[in-house]
Amino acid sequence: MPTTFRALLPLILTIALAAAFTARADTTDSKWATEVVIAKQGDHCADDPSCMNRLHPAIPPVAHANPGDIITMGTRDALDSDLTLDSIADDMAALDLNLVHPMTGPVHINGAKRGDALAVELLAIDPDQYGYTLIVPGFGFLRDLYTESYIVNWKLTARGAVSDQMPGITVPYEAFPGSIGVLPGEPEVQAWKAREAALAEAGGIALAPQPIGGLPAAVCGPEGSHAADCLRTIPPRENGGNMDVQQMQVGTTLIFPCFVDGCGLFIGDVHYAQGDGEVSGTAIEIGAVVTVRASIIEGGGAGMVAPQVSGNDEIRDIEPTRFHQTVGLPLKAAGEVPIYVTYLESEKIGALENLSEDLTLAARHALIQMIDYIQAEHGLTREQAYILASVAVDLRVGQVVDVPNYVVTAVLNLDVFDKYRN
């Protein structure tokens, strides 16, 4: 062996080994699908060119993906907040509600056309380490009974959510995107805007476009090209959006009618866990990394009215192994006008103790009983009980035939109590 070669041998071996491990270190480098990664940038949606908080077909895509590509999106919490583990109730009243909800996207799915449907398979959700649940004054199902701010800060792991403010409780990890959908087309924007304006005119709760805080600013901000037409993300609509349906778990496939070419897929507002109803107005709200895969159903949107979901055992997997259930009927005190019907200005409702075929009143009846039960049986405060109900109590329709008393039940997942678990 030449002297020169012998001298260089260690260096050659080092380079060779490095090259080998760089090229085939482990399974990481063995790929079979194209990955489209949209990572979060900056602290808030306004800092992130891949983030929007309004809906309009003129919002340009932040990425393109082919059907079958693995699409990974970094998402933000529902309020685009700066809440942290040490946040207190006084921090809540300083939240800027014009920033709700930051969505990651839209992603243009190559080949999709208006009139098609988009099937979105939820592959994975990787949660942040912090989440929060709020009682927001003036908001939530029992907003007339809970009028003060309250916050629970959660520490999150893949096993469950725990909080110093909720001792003895571990909420199982059952994450899903609270908001997921596709962009509306121009006809949908005009139709939805008109119907919501009519509702607002009648005194109902509907939110007109709000350019202040609207993103992307070039389209939806005060000087934006479509400032007056960018829809708020708060109500879910036929394009999906803020549906808050906990059965949309990893493994399920969500199907959306496409209203624009490319569909314009967006995701955000991930919930670490939520009860059916999300009664306080918030779930365990988190940022997360969400991975999905999309496919096109040609012409599939034609027969669709709204999103649909298909799955296998995902619903079974989030069911409690033990539970307590209350039964709600459409009953109330004489003289009480439930807050959700005040805009109808009915003179009949106040005097009645029993309303007819009223699921909302039955749900309220069941929920109030459940909160009473949680306080009496498990020693939580009324605020803690309301928070727990928001993240671990399911409001369920029992029946809609036995007039006048339709039934809604409230089902508490008793698995959340550490005392029942090993």
Place this chain on the structure above:
Amino acid sequence: MLLGALLAGMLGAVAVPAWAHTPYRQWQVYRQRHLVIGASREDAESYPKAKELQAFLEEHLPDASARVARARTLQRLADLIATDQLRVLLLSLGDAEALMRGDDPFAYAVPDLRTLARFGDHVLCARTEFPDAHAWILAWTFAEHDRAGQPTDLPVPVHTGVELALAGEPMPPLPDDLEADASEEVEVPHRH
């Protein structure tokens, strides 16, 4: 209960015209049914001072139902008051002037910012649209209990309602939509 009844009327009644500017009308109602004082983490003194002010108002103007909102940044306070999501801020003298002018750390100006009261190096501020009657009631209460310093030589002009109160003028009329809440048996307070 003269002040109490007036404040009860003052709260919440302007929700309807303002709600279109906010995403959650219900939350807007809350923010107007309470006298929510905005403070900021960036100004560490502002939050404890705002809490002291809340305690004072709970004692002397309980129907104001005072609350404190603690924003993470000063800019957030600007965003909230500029979009009618908050109506009253507690700012340092320097921050108040900067907000009125749009100087650093603020991204834009709120030129119609006005002083409601001075507390040492801080001022309670609102925009000119904050009703004169409400400003008058606050100023009258602070003065009656020697709670605030004289609002003189301030970088931010004094609110008209405060000027009237400190000049001994009677309380300005309530906004039209509040008149129904101020019953005839309520006496309008005069500063002695």
